[in-house]
Each structure stands twice: as structure tokens, then as C-alpha cells.
Amino acid sequence: MRSETRRERYNKKRQVAQEFPLEICTCSFQCDENIAYVLRAAACFGCAAVNVIGSLPQNRILTSRSGSLQDYIQINQHASPHNFLEYARENNIHLISAELDESATSIHSYAFPLDKRICIIVGHETLGVPVELLLNSDKVFIDMPGTGYSLNTSQCANIFLYEITKRYRDLPAVGLRNGAVAGAGFAG
Numbered sequence: 496m497r498s499e500t501r502r503e504r505y506n507k508k509r510q511v512a513q514e515f516p517l518e519i520c521t522c523s524f525q526c527d528e529n530i531a532y533v534l535r536a537a538a539c540f541g542c543a544a545v546n547v548i549g550s551l552p553q554n555r556i557l558t559s560r561s562g563s564l565q566d567y568i569q570i571n572q573h574a575s576p577h578n579f580l581e582y583a584r585e586n587n588i589h590l591i592s593a594e595l596d597e598s599a600t601s602i603h604s605y606a607f608p609l610d611k612r613i614c615i616i617v618g619h620e621t622l623g624v625p626v627e628l629l630l631n632s633d634k635v636f637i638d639m640p641g642t643g644y645s646l647n648t649s650q651c652a653n654i655f656l657y658e659i660t661k662r663y664r665d666l667p668a669v670g671l672r673n674g675a676v677a678g679a680g681f682a683g
């Protein structure tokens with residue numbers, strides 16, 4: 496049996512955890528659990544923040560589905576896609592929408608701008624990414640060779656986070672929490 500509580504383990508790992516100039520944006524999900532899964536993945540992969548357009552589910556849902564990790568990630572709430580766009584502009588954040596759009600680029604060939612702050616936008620389960628955000632972002636899709644035609648939105652976020660953090664790790668010492676950023680030219 497473990498002698499440490501989950502929070503004690505988080506607090507210990509946090510001291511050596513990496514944090515990247517990487518955020519996620521969620522769009523008024525219809526399934527509350529998906530936000531919790533995104534928060535969990537964001538905390539596991541070292542995101543700087545999760546942006547939530549619309550409302551947040553009750554804390555008990557977040558706690559049970561995120562493994563309490565919602566307390567370890569910065570959550571920024573925005574009233575509308577427009578408000579989120581203003582936040583992104585003010586903070587010089589490069590926006591990338593996960594979307595199966597005809598003009599989208601495959602995640603395999605897309606050159607993520609790792610020298611900038613970036614935010615991956617994942618869409619509503621039925622409505623997708625709001626048009627206003629699509630018009631102001633790069634569009635990137637995940638290839639799906641199987642029968643299904645669309646991933647669950649939180650699983651889509653997981654794949655993007657895995658892919659981007661893999662690319663960060665291939666760079667020399669980038670984005671270390673509490674540390675100077677070296678080598679990759681991260682502009683802050």
C-alpha cells in the first residue's frame with residue numbers, strides 16, 4: 496500500500512515537473528466529464544493553462560474525473576469565443592484548432608511554432624470549433640485510418656498534447672519550470 500496521499504505525490508512531482516508554453520482551449524462541452532479529462536491530461540503533459548469558453552462543471556465532477564488535478568492547472572474562463580480571442584491577442588498566443596476541415600494540415604506535417612506561446616483549441620462535441628476561432632487559427636487534423644470519422648474531443652486533446660510535448664522534448668532544454676529557457680528560442 497502507498498504511504499503517501501495522491502496530493503503528496505503530486506506536490507513532490509510538481510517540484511521537478513516541466514511546464515511548456517502550451518495551453519488548451521475547450522468550447523462549452525456538452526459532456527462535463529470531457530473538461531475534467533482535458534484538465535487531467537493538461538496537468539500530466541505540463542500545460543501552462545486550460546481555457547474554458549463557457550461554464551465549468553461542478554467541482555465534484557472535476558475532482559472525480561481529473562484525479563483532483565484541476566487544482567494543479569491554471570484555469571481561465573471566458574464568456575465567449577470573442578473574449579477568448581481577445582485574451583489570445585493580448586497575450587500573443589498562436590492559435591491552432593483541432594478540426595477535420597478541408598483546409599486543415601495533418602498533425603504529422605504541421606510545424607508547431609514551438610518558439611511561441613501556443614494554444615490548441617478542441618471543439619464542442621456536436622458543433623465543433625466556433626467559426627470565429629477557426630477563422631483566426633491554423634487548422635490541424637489527426638489522421639484516422641479506421642471506420643470512425645471523429646474522435647472524442649478530450650481524446651483529441653490528449654493526442655495533440657502528446658505530439659507537441661514530444662516535439663518540445665526533442666528540442667534542447669525548453670520551457671523548464673522556474674528555469675531559464677535555453678536553446679529553442681522561446682520568445683515568452
Ligand SMILES: C[S@@+](CC[C@H](N)C(=O)[O-])C[C@H]1O[C@@H](n2cnc3c(N)ncnc32)[C@H](O)[C@@H]1O
Pocket residue numbers: 592593594595616617618619620621622623624635636637638639644645646647648649651
Ligand atoms: C466529436 S468532434 C465534433 C464533431 C462535430 N460534429 C463536427 O462535425 O465538427 C469534437 C471535436 O474533436 C476534435 N476532433 C475530433 N476528431 C478529430 C480529428 N481527427 N482531427 C482533429 N480534431 C478532431 C475537433 O476539435 C472536434 O471539434
